[in-house]
Amino acid sequence: MRLSVIALLLSAALRAAIPIWIDTDPSVARGGHEVDDGFALLEAFRSPELSVRGVSVVFGNAPLDTAFPIGQQLVKEFGPPRMAVHRGAASAQDLGVETDASRALEAALRGEKLVVLAIGPLTNVATVLKQHPELAKRITKIVAVAGRRPHQRFIARAGARPFRDFNFEMDAPAFQVLLDSKVPLVLAPWEVSSKVWLRARDLATLRSKDPSLSWVLDAAQDLLLFWRKNFGTDGLNPFDTLAVGYVIAPDGFRCEQLPIAIKHLPDDTVAAGGALKPYLIAARELSSSNTTDYCFAPPPGFAETLVERIAHAQTSPIDESIWDKLTKKYVTPEARVDYAALKKETPRLDAYLKELAPKWPDWLGVDEREAALINAYNALTVRWILTNYPVESIWRTKHPFTEARYTIDGQRVSLDQIEGQLRAMGDPRIHSALVCASRSCPPLRREAYQGSRLNEQLDANFHDWLANGRLNEFSVPTRTASVSMIFKWYGDDFRKNDGSVEKYLARYGPGGQVKFLSEPGSRIEYKPYNWGLNDTSNHGSHYSQENFYWDALRNK
Numbered sequence: 001m002r003l004s005v006i007a008l009l010l011s012a013a014l015r016a017a018i019p020i021w022i023d024t025d026p027s028v029a030r031g032g033h034e035v036d037d038g039f040a041l042l043e044a045f046r047s048p049e050l051s052v053r054g055v056s057v058v059f060g061n062a063p064l065d066t067a068f069p070i071g072q073q074l075v076k077e078f079g080p081p082r083m084a085v086h087r088g089a090a091s092a093q094d095l096g097v098e099t100d101a102s103r104a105l106e107a108a109l110r111g112e113k114l115v116v117l118a119i120g121p122l123t124n125v126a127t128v129l130k131q132h133p134e135l136a137k138r139i140t141k142i143v144a145v146a147g148r149r150p151h152q153r154f155i156a157r158a159g160a161r162p163f164r165d166f167n168f169e170m171d172a173p174a175f176q177v178l179l180d181s182k183v184p185l186v187l188a189p190w191e192v193s194s195k196v197w198l199r200a201r202d203l204a205t206l207r208s209k210d211p212s213l214s215w216v217l218d219a220a221q222d223l224l225l226f227w228r229k230n231f232g233t234d235g236l237n238p239f240d241t242l243a244v245g246y247v248i249a250p251d252g253f254r255c256e257q258l259p260i261a262i263k264h265l266p267d268d269t270v271a272a273g274g275a276l277k278p279y280l281i282a283a284r285e286l287s288s289s290n291t292t293d294y295c296f297a298p299p300p301g302f303a304e305t306l307v308e309r310i311a312h313a314q315t316s317p318i319d320e321s322i323w324d325k326l327t328k329k330y331v332t333p334e335a336r337v338d339y340a341a342l343k344k345e346t347p348r349l350d351a352y353l354k355e356l357a358p359k360w361p362d363w364l365g366v367d368e369r370e371a372a373l374i375n376a377y378n379a380l381t382v383r384w385i386l387t388n389y390p391v392e393s394i395w396r397t398k399h400p401f402t403e404a405r406y407t408i409d410g411q412r413v414s415l416d417q418i419e420g421q422l423r424a425m426g427d428p429r430i431h432s433a434l435v436c437a438s439r440s441c442p443p444l445r446r447e448a449y450q451g452s453r454l455n456e457q458l459d460a461n462f463h464d465w466l467a468n469g470r471l472n473e474f475s476v477p478t479r480t481a482s483v484s485m486i487f488k489w490y491g492d493d494f495r496k497n498d499g500s501v502e503k504y505l506a507r508y509g510p511g512g513q514v515k516f517l518s519e520p521g522s523r524i525e526y527k528p529y530n531w532g533l534n535d536t537s538n539h540g541s542h543y544s545q546e547n548f549y550w551d552a553l554r555n556k
Contacts, residue, residue: 017051017366018115018247020044021105023088024240025060025120025167026070028219034061035220039198040119040240041074042216042310048365049248051455052079054108056086056101060120060170064090077212081452089123092171095130102127109138111507115247118144119240121167126174129181136181143243146175147187147260147280147294153268154190156231162269163190165280172278176262179290185260186293187282188243192253196242196302197235200224209311241306242298252299259286260294317361318372320448322352323379327446335443338536343386353379359410368451370425374433375448376408377418384415385437385533392543393531394437395551402555428493428504429458431486432465439530439540440471440484462508471527474505474513479522481505481514485529 028038044050057064057071064087072085088094088101101124108114109128116139118125129136146168148154154163168175178185203224207217220236227236246253260282267277282294299305326349330342342349356376360369381394388397404414422430435444442465449457465484466472473482487494487501494501501524502517509517516522531548533540 017049019051019053019112020115020117020247021054021056021108022052022117023056023058023101023105023120023122023124024071024117025058025062025067026074027061027067028070028074028216029062029066035216035223036238036240037061037119038070038074038216038219039238039306039310040117040244042078042213043241043244043306044117045079046309046312047244047248048368050244051367052083053112053114053455054086054104055079055083056088056105056124058088058101058120058124059090060167064088074216080455082456089121089127092121092123092173094127095123095171095174095177096127098127098131099124102131106132106135109135113138113140115140116142117243117247118142119167119243121170122146122174122178123171126171126177129183130177133181136183139183141184141186142178143186143188143246144175144178145188145193145240145243147189147282147292148191149294149296150281150283150285152191154194156194156227156233156237160231164269165190168280169278172262172280175280179260179262182290184293185291186243186246186250186255186295187260187280188246188295189282190237190239192295192298193237193239193242196237196298196306197233198224198238198303198306199235202303202307205307206311213310238303238306242295242302245298245302245306246295249299252302253295254297255293255295257291258282258284258294259288260290260292261286261288317364318355318368319352320372320375320450322348323375324448326352327444327448331444331446332536333446335441336534336536337382337385337437337444339382339385339389339533339539340537342382343389346383346386349379349383349386353383353406356409357407365451366425367454370422370427370430371449371451371454371457373408373418373422374430376406377415377422378433378435378444380406380408380415380418381435381437390537390539391533392540393533393547393551395531395548395555399555423490423493426496427458428490428496428499429462431490431493432462432508433458435534437534439532439534440527441534442471442484442486443468444534459508462504466505466509472509473527474509476513476516479516479519480525481509481517481522482525482527485526487524488526 022044024037026037027034044052055071055075057068068087075083075085086101086104088099105128116125146165148165203217203220206213224236227233263279263281264276265279267275282292326345330338384400385394391397394400401415404412406413419434432442435441445461471484491501494504506514506517528545532543
């Protein structure tokens with residue numbers, strides 16, 4: 001990696017995917033009369049603008065014992081590989097009771113800031129805020145499917161039986177916890193979803209384009225018939241999908257900032273004179289200090305866009321299998337490269353790099369793009385060493401980082417420029433993955449990075465990097481962390497988004513050895529960087545800092 005800062009203007013496709021957590025109450029089954037949670041999960045999984053960090057399940061549309069296995073099936077079939085689904089509250093009485101869901105969401109928030117999509121009752125989310133109020137600042141916003149303006153009744157058509165404000169009414173005290181926490185709140189209520197309709201032709205389109213959706217669409221067809229029979233409509237409102245849509249593209253929604261409060265008024269789903277029930281009201285005339293972004297109109301063509309997103313489970317056109325096989329074969333468990341043997345495989349490596357050269361499609365997901373750029377950087381670095389092998393150091397070659405000698409994504413770029421694109425994506429974990437063919441580099445992973453597993457792979461590489469005592473050392477007796485110069489060179493990257501070098505070391509460092517970093521009197525030192533070649537042979541073993549100084553000077 002080169003020690004320079006490169007400013008790049010990036011399109012929306014290059015911005016980091018929004019990290020989100022989904023708390024849901026799915027009931028995708030014939031007779032369940034709910035399918036919008038399923039559609040919302042599909043929408044989120046198939047939107048490159050989002051990176052789903054976790055899914056938790058709460059009671060609601062179905063009892064927890066029914067909803068949880070449905071959530072597991074949805075994530076297993078359509079979500080990121082090996083993503084866990086966390087079991088949460090079984091009733092409103094579980095508010096404040098720790099569950100697997102509340103523990104998982106707590107851990108995720110301690111690791112990074114998240115947008116929380118609450119598309120079921122708020123019990124799981126409110127439990128985290130009740131037990132750990134300090135985590136409120138780690139939630140970028142909560143987008144909830146609930147709320148109304150004064151005097152609104154939730155009806156599918158004139159004269160039909162009113163709906164309840166289900167997610168809110170199932171656990172109104174949980175919503176009060178949320179309001180008290182002052183977490184930024186967006187409501188995607190009945191008002192906005194009532195203006196979007198999915199009809200029989202939309203279900204037919206989805207069925208024709210993606211047969212894997214058949215069991216979800218069977219439930220949707222059943223729900224469509226239920227609406228036709230009970231409400232006299234020729235379609236259904238996909239409630240929860242509007243919350244996901246808002247996170248993807250908020251500018252398309254019409255919303256306004258309004259005071260919000262919980263009021264107890266006569267039940268509008270029964271005849272006059274019924275008992276009081278709680279209402280989540282957003283209105284200008286309220287004197288409440290709590291506010292919400294209340295969304296009341298969706299973007300034009302939302303239903304068509306939703307169908308397109310769900311129907312097209314697009315994957316990267318870049319075949320990483322060649323690079324994957326080469327790393328498994330020629331990178332040792334100690335992260336050294338057998339360049340002498342790999343040089344015989346140069347045609348295979350060139351075939352892989354040729355695949356990276358054409359313009360990548362605009363719909364390529366952010367995680368897929370980030371993974372491809374990391375693989376490109378590492379593969380091109382290895383290729384440049386093979387061009388000059390045998391060599392003591394990458395600095396013994398001519399302008400290794402600054403010369404634009406490669407074509408990637410339709411553009412002529414240098415290694416510095418690829419690194420600049422990755423740094424601009426805002427994920428400092430890339431510094432544990434980019435390898436500069438030197439002995440002090442982070443470990444070269446013995447597999448290709450993949451968009452579907454990128455979060456998991458970057459976490460694992462960061463852990464492996466810090467656990468390598470040759471590259472990073474943690475001394476509990478002296479309360480000293482002696483770490484890679486990379487943390488000094490790229491300190492600004494780690495300090496962005498409420499981070500710091502100390503926080504990353506504490507999060508990814510060897511268990512039990514890094515606790516002192518959060519205590520007074522600890523200190524960080526930076527180890528000299530060995531630019532000798534990361535070869536399995538003796539090449540680079542005697543390359544000194546003095547050699548590096550003169551070689552770097554000549555390469556300016």
